[in-house]
Amino acid sequence: MEQIREIYVKPKFIKQMTNGYPLILKEAIDMPEVAVSEGTIVELLDAQGGYIATGYYGEQNKGIGWVLSRKQKEVIDVRFFTKKIREAAEKRAVFFASEQTTAFRVFNGEGDGIGGLTIDFFNGFYMVSWYSEGIYAFRDVVYEALNIALNTRGVYEKLRFNTNGQYVEQDDYVSGEKSDFPLIVKENGMNFAVDLNDRAMTGIFLDQRNVRKALRDHYAIDKTVLNTFSYTGAFSVAAALGGASGTTSVDLAKRSLAKTIEQFAVNEIDYESQDIKVMNVFDYFSYAKRHELKFDVVVLDPPSFARTKKMTFSTAKDYPKLLKDALAITIDNGVIIASTNNASFDMKKFKTFIDKAFKETDTRYKILEQHQLPEDFAVPHNFPEFNYLKVVIIQVIS
Known part of the structure; x- marks a missing residue:
């Protein structure tokens, strides 16, 4: 890291920053003519040279750095x-x-x-x-x-x-x-197999802990559960341990099969009694409709963006369609667990996607629960936009 560099904040962004906003937005500062290196400690100043905060310079998709301290003499060591x-x-x-x-x-x-x-x-x-x-x-x-x-x-x-x-x-x-x-590892008494040295993922998304518990404790018993975009099948494990009559896990990644079998195995669940499909989720929706399959509970936790040979999918524009596909194979009075980790829209916007899907299919619904990040995933005070996870548990009303 380099020595401290002074950077000036544009007037209209000063109040936001002094109120505790942690991200240094590119549009919020007057960029110096000389390039700033990654990891440089920056002092954020107003036009008169008044101190605002200390941060580090680091370009990423959200901005050009983060605030570390609002104490001028605090040393970053x-x-x-x-x-x-x-x-x-x-x-x-x-x-x-x-x-x-x-x-x-x-x-x-x-x-x-x-x-x-x-x-x-x-x-x-x-x-x-x-x-x-x-x-x-x-x-x-x-x-x-x-x-x-x-x-x-x-x-x-x-x-x-x-x-x-x-x-x-x-x-x-x-x-x-x-x-x-x-x-x-254990999560609310359930076992999960993780690998900390296996490319990008570990085998479990920790931010969904409370949602898996809700599925196990309140919605799974004697129910058929479809887990789409299932990754390693963690929701399927929760459902099976909650007494589901059967689970179906669907994910396009070939490695999801072995990983899902492993998650069932470490919980002493006979994987052969469960259904694991390696296929495109949207193709599975078509397959299920052709075979007149219906589920009591459907879990939707897609990636924010995905591309296959046939199509591209973005939660920001395609979630209503995804919900309509799910509705077509959900029984009357069934439950849909709708989830997204897309940080580009908030819970209010996400609920408009849900409402749109149900209105376009002329279907009534009731929101049973909603979840955001669990308590160990701390977010900045007064800035809910950093609470990226949005989960709504919906009952389909016949």
Whole structure:
């Protein structure tokens, strides 16, 4: 990282920033003529040179950096990062003490004061994810701080940022004990197999913990459950453990078959009694309609954007169609769990997608529950736009 650089904030953005907005938007600053390197500490000033905040420069899809401190004399060093990590861990004390849940988020980026950096806990092991080359410039001091703040059994990392036009997705062992994979973790008493050294993913999306619990505890018993975009089948496992009469998991990725079998196996569920399909979800909708298949519960948790040879899909424009496809194979009085992690729209907008789908199919509905990020996924106070997860559990009314 370089020495401190002064950057001036445009007047109309000053109030937002002084109120605690953590992201340094490109349009909010007067960019200096000389290029600023990734990882440079920047002092954000008003036009008169008055201090606003200290941050780091790091280009990513949301802006050009993140605010780290609003104390002018605070030094961004090992002590700074140790304090931030320790404070975040203390807020998750109930998770660290739990025997029923051994996988959760310890540090959630801007919600815990350092945008672009997340730290997850997996049964004694930590996984650090770097979302910007700028924060990655602090790698050595962050790992030193992590080892001071927490008793780390072993540390892995994932690089998830763009550099030289190439998107970096790299897993690597960092320090401490090396885990044997799959590593078995618990979530509300359910077992899940994870691999911290397996490309971009780990095998489970931790932000859906409360939704899986809701499915298991309230909606699965004696029901047929369709899990679309199923990834490794975590929702299917929750449904089966909740007493579902049968589950169907559908995902286009070939590796989803073995991964889903593995998740059933670590919960002592006979995978042969469940249905696992490796195919395009939209093709499966057509297949189900042709064969007059209907489900009691349908889980929709698509990627924000996907492209196949036949089509492209974007939750921002195609979610109503996805819901209509799901409605066609959901029984009367059935339940749809509609989810998206697309941060480009909020819960209010998401509900308009739901309303549009039901109105266009002349179907009545009732919202039973709604969820956003769980408590370990801290978001900045007063800025709900960083709460990207939106889940609405809907009952179809016949």
